[in-house]
Amino acid sequence: AQTVTQSQPEMSVQEAETVTLSCTYDTSESDYYLFWYKQPPSRQMILVIRQEAYKQQNATENRFSVNFQKAAKSFSLKISDSQLGDAAMYFCAYISDYKLSFGAGTTVTVRA
Amino acid sequence: EAQVTQNPRYLITVTGKKLTVTCSQNMNHEYMSWYRQDPGLGLRQIYYSMNVEVTDKGDVPEGYKVSRKEKRNFPLILESPSPNQTSLYFCASSLRGRYNEQFFGPGTRLTVL
Numbered sequence: 489a490q491t492v493t494q495s496q497p498e499m500s501v502q503e504a505e506t507v508t509l510s511c512t513y514d515t516s517e518s519d520y521y522l523f524w525y526k527q528p529p530s531r532q533m534i535l536v537i538r539q540e541a542y543k544q545q546n547a548t549e550n551r552f553s554v555n556f557q558k559a560a561k562s563f564s565l566k567i568s569d570s571q572l573g574d575a576a577m578y579f580c581a582y583i584s585d586y587k588l589s590f591g592a593g594t595t596v597t598v599r600a
Numbered sequence: 601e602a603q604v605t606q607n608p609r610y611l612i613t614v615t616g617k618k619l620t621v622t623c624s625q626n627m628n629h630e631y632m633s634w635y636r637q638d639p640g641l642g643l644r645q646i647y648y649s650m651n652v653e654v655t656d657k658g659d660v661p662e663g664y665k666v667s668r669k670e671k672r673n674f675p676l677i678l679e680s681p682s683p684n685q686t687s688l689y690f691c692a693s694s695l696r697g698r699y700n701e702q703f704f705g706p707g708t709r710l711t712v713l
C-alpha cells in the first residue's frame with residue numbers, strides 16, 4: 489500500500505487567518521492524483537481539492553490552495569481567511585490505479 | 601439527488617453474529633469501494649469492485665466479504681464479527697477511471713461487543 493503521512497494531528501487557527509496542513513506520500517508511480525478531503529462533525533467526506541501529478545500548476549479552489557512539490561512528494565493544503573465552518577478533520581489522500589490511500593488526518597480548530 | 605446510501609447508520613451487535621451493511625448508489629457508477637476509519641489510522645480500504653461480479657481486496661480485507669451482483673449495490677458482509685471490527689465504515693463510488701473522484705456515503709458506525 490502507498491503511504492500517506494500527515495504529521496500534524498491537530499492545528500488551531502484564528503478566524504480570518506491562514507493555516508497550512510502538511511502531507512507527504514511515498515510512491516514509485518509517476519501518474520497519480522492527490523486529494524484533500526474534509527470531514528466535519530457530520531462525518532460526511534467532502535472533496536476539497538484535487539491535484540493531478542503531471543500538472544505543475546498548483547490547484548486552487550476559492551480559499552483552498554495546495555503546494556504540490558512532486559520531487560519532494562509533498563502536498564500541503566493552505567486554508568486562507570479561515571471560517572468557523574472550516575473546522576473539521578482534513579485527510580490527504582493519494583490514488584493510483586483505483587486504490588485510494590489516506591493519511592491519518594489533521595483536526596483543524598477555528599477560534600472565533 | 602445523486603447519492604450513496606448506507607444502511608444501517610448505526611449498529612451495535614455481539615461477537616459472532618453475522619451482519620450485512622448495505623451500500624447503494626444511484627449514479628450508475630462502475631467503481632465501488634468500502635473503507636473503515638479508525639482514530640489515528642485514517643481510512644483504510646477493505647474491498648473494491650470495478651464492475652458487476654468483479655471484486656478485489658484492499659489493504660484490510662480479513663474478516664470481511666463483499667459481493668457485486670448488481671451495479672448499484674455493494675454490500676459488506678461480516679460473517680463472524682469481532683470487537684476489532686468496531687469502526688466507522690464508509691462506502692464510496694465513482695465512474696470508471698483510475699483517478700475519478702470518489703463519492704462517499706454517510707458512514708455506518710458499527711460496535712461489536
